[in-house]
Amino acid sequence: MRRFVAAIDQGTTSSRCIVFDRSGRIAGLAQREHEQLFPRPGWVEHDAETIWRNTEFVIGAALEDAGASAADIAAAGITNQRETTLVWDRTTGAPIHPAIVWQDTRTAALCEDLAGTVGTSRYADRTGLPLSTYFSGPKLRWILDNVEGARARAEAGDLCFGTMDSWILWKLTGHHLTDVTNASRTMLMNLETLQWDSQICAEFQVPVSMLPQIRSSSEVYAEISTGPLSGVPVAGILGDQQAATFGQACLSPGEAKNTYGTGNFMLLNTGTTPVFSKHGLLTTVCYRLGDQPAVYALEGSIAVTGSLVQWLRDNLGIVDSAAAIEPLARSVDDNGGTYIVPAFSGLFAPRWRPDARGVITGLTRFVTKAHLARAVLEATAFQTREVIDAMRADAEAENLGLELTTLKVDGGMVANELLMQFQADILDVPVVRPVITETTALGAAYAAGLAVGYWSGTDDIRANWAEDKVWRPSMPDDERERLYAEWNKAVERTYGWAD
């Protein structure tokens, strides 16, 4: 039997390929960053051809790192930055515009138009989502409206839309497909039927013929026809946050994880019925295995967490690496009264305020760059607290039985022990990090491996999960509440800035 499963993780800041063994351990890894393009304030783009070249490169390099060839790989999974939107020519394969990244806010006015007199909840009962610049549907509409000739070519059937999973799959296999989790982030899919909603597509003026076919998250889609994985079946596709949920073995209703990457995304498995939030969370498809019923999740999406660390590094030059923020922040005892609210793309969950923009509050002559470093890390923990409060409120209202006895965490920022301790303190809940923090890639590998029988069932996923470290709350209650109240005051200062 083949030894490994490969996962391609096409993320916001980088593309990775990781080769896993049956115990879920990493046998080989390669990663390559790509440039973030900011052509105007609020616009964020990626070059899709560069991303494809990086993907090809990391596949070869990860196999080499594992000392493996295609003959050793049972299946490949794809996971991806979600919502990022691409349109390409069906014949030549050339993108007609750079990929519009999930953080991009260029569709703010369009979203207001689409909301009409009903408001941002216009499509919430069918899609689980508020109308927001975050999702793919408005971005696709923008491309059709703004790229010369695009609408006519789309109507003639000459263009393909895809999120990055579809783009990578199309490049690897020539097939135009997506999975239910990615489709659930477009605002064009009906959460109950798991198919494109023709009425919403018509109202968005998006021709259904340009959309990929929607498939489950774990099934054999097609064989790879190019490069070092030639002949290997692609058998799993999951959006990155759903993949991390799967990789963290949150497989029963009530189980949740929080991923600390470019942004933060907390997902709570709610089982086979979609639950609609009354507290600013999204309803999304968590995963669907083969022809089993889909499993849904409630999600709290925070746009800016790790990317605030990058901003401190790249835009302000206060640290020269992300890891350097921890010793700098530790050099002071507290935030010195300073709060940074990184509403760079407005505020996502649970507030959904497109009119918000970032602020630094509480500045006095006392404040140093070390206090700012601390405020950067604390912003992640406070935003997470807001999402968890919303999740608790929804869980209580809907009798969901949220098991928040500990919070399972993963993603690049969980290397930061100061942040993890502060997170436990601000939540008053222990925070637990698993041995494998590359849960996004692992989840995609699991989906692919299950489809081809490399793993025999989801019990294998549970058995592979292992704890690395736990942080326990130690902050006095009054201190916690004082800090959180000050954070709230700072957040209110962000409102009403963008018109």
Ligand SMILES: Nc1ncnc2c1ncn2[C@@H]1O[C@H](COP(=O)(O)OP(=O)(O)OP(=O)(O)O)[C@@H](O)[C@H]1O
């Ligand atoms: N030691 C650290 N302390 C604080 N933040 C860190 C640290 N190391 C990495 N980060 C932040 O973590 C983020 C990278 O995490 P990760 O690789 O999980 O991101 P990601 O969201 O998966 O990336 P992508 O969006 O490409 O998938 C970066 O934004 C970086 O600033």
Ligand SMILES: [Mg+2]
């Ligand atoms: Mg990622």
